[in-house]
Amino acid sequence: MASARGSLTKDGIRIYESSDFSGMAEAGRVAATILDDIVPHIKVGVGTGEIDLIITDMVNAHGAKSATIGYRGYKHASCISVNHVVCHGVPGDKRIKDGDILNIDVTVIVDGWFGDTSRMYAVGKLPRKSERLIQVTHDALFKGIEAVKPGNFFGDIGYAIQSFVEGHRMSVVRDFCGHGLGQVFHAPPNVLHYGDVGTGPVLEEGMFFTIEPMVNLGRPETKVLDDDWTAVTRDRTLSAQFEHSVGVTATGVEIFTLSPAGRFHPTYN
Numbered sequence: 001m002a003s004a005r006g007s008l009t010k011d012g013i014r015i016y017e018s019s020d021f022s023g024m025a026e027a028g029r030v031a032a033t034i035l036d037d038i039v040p041h042i043k044v045g046v047g048t049g050e051i052d053l054i055i056t057d058m059v060n061a062h063g064a065k066s067a068t069i070g071y072r073g074y075k076h077a078s079c080i081s082v083n084h085v086v087c088h089g090v091p092g093d094k095r096i097k098d099g100d101i102l103n104i105d106v107t108v109i110v111d112g113w114f115g116d117t118s119r120m121y122a123v124g125k126l127p128r129k130s131e132r133l134i135q136v137t138h139d140a141l142f143k144g145i146e147a148v149k150p151g152n153f154f155g156d157i158g159y160a161i162q163s164f165v166e167g168h169r170m171s172v173v174r175d176f177c178g179h180g181l182g183q184v185f186h187a188p189p190n191v192l193h194y195g196d197v198g199t200g201p202v203l204e205e206g207m208f209f210t211i212e213p214m215v216n217l218g219r220p221e222t223k224v225l226d227d228d229w230t231a232v233t234r235d236r237t238l239s240a241q242f243e244h245s246v247g248v249t250a251t252g253v254e255i256f257t258l259s260p261a262g263r264f265h266p267t268y269n
């Protein structure tokens with residue numbers, strides 16, 4: 001068990017050391033590589049449980065550990081959230097059909113460091129509104145990332161995301177948020193994807209956290225199904241999500257979960 005590093009801010013946010021960035025970069029690279037390597041497996045007719053088993057094998061092949069298997073009773077190496085599922089979709093018998101959009105979210109532990117990332121996949125010909133949803137959600141994540149630098153506020157990240165999304169007449173989910181991470185999966189702060197400039201904790205060099213906006217075509221409200229995990233849009237409209245794990249550097253941000261293959265954004269084919 002590695003010892004806890006660095007110090008805590010008054011908001012309980014851990015400040016990591018500059019030598020800790022390489023551990024996060026390696027964990028992030030493994031998680032992102034798995035999301036790259038799953039691309040050819042996302043086809044019409046494939047079951048979400050099958051996708052998850054392939055991901056489980058990939059995690060093992062990297063010598064990594066799944067952070068989600070055994071987490072609060074969760075049993076899978078990924079969350080797979082199809083169409084109106086907002087997040088925490090549980091892999092199972094469901095099969096992917098033409099025109100579906102899906103988010104796959106993977107968190108791995110490498111040498112004690114957590115890499116957490118998710119992105120959207122699509123099969124077949126998408127309706128224009130699905131393409132727009134994916135594009136806006138992707139760009140919203142990067143609007144948030146652009147707000148990451150020492151001296152800015154966490155509310156600046158939320159504001160950047162919310163104003164961009166609502167400017168496109170879509171809505172930001174309030175019921176789930178990003179989170180601090182590092183040598184733990186979920187730590188302070190809650191990284192809200194909505195908010196006001198100049199509010200919340202101040203960003204400091206050495207903070208590690210995720211930004212993972214969920215965007216709905218309809219209203220923002222969600223509900224959790226009887227499996228106690230799967231969150232869906234209450235109005236059954238489509239939902240999308242992208243997630244990166246990032247660190248605050250002296251001058252800005254390092255994204256730990258960039259796609260080594262340059263495949264973070266889905267291609268619509």
Ligand code: MF3
Pocket residue numbers: 068071072074078079088105106107116179210212229243
């Ligand atoms: N990876 C998710 C996140 O972004 C958490 C999944 S927890 C699970 O925070 F148990 F549902 F896998």
Ligand code: CO
Pocket residue numbers: 116178179210212243
């Ligand atoms: Co996360």
Ligand code: CO
Pocket residue numbers: 105106107116117118243
């Ligand atoms: Co995640």
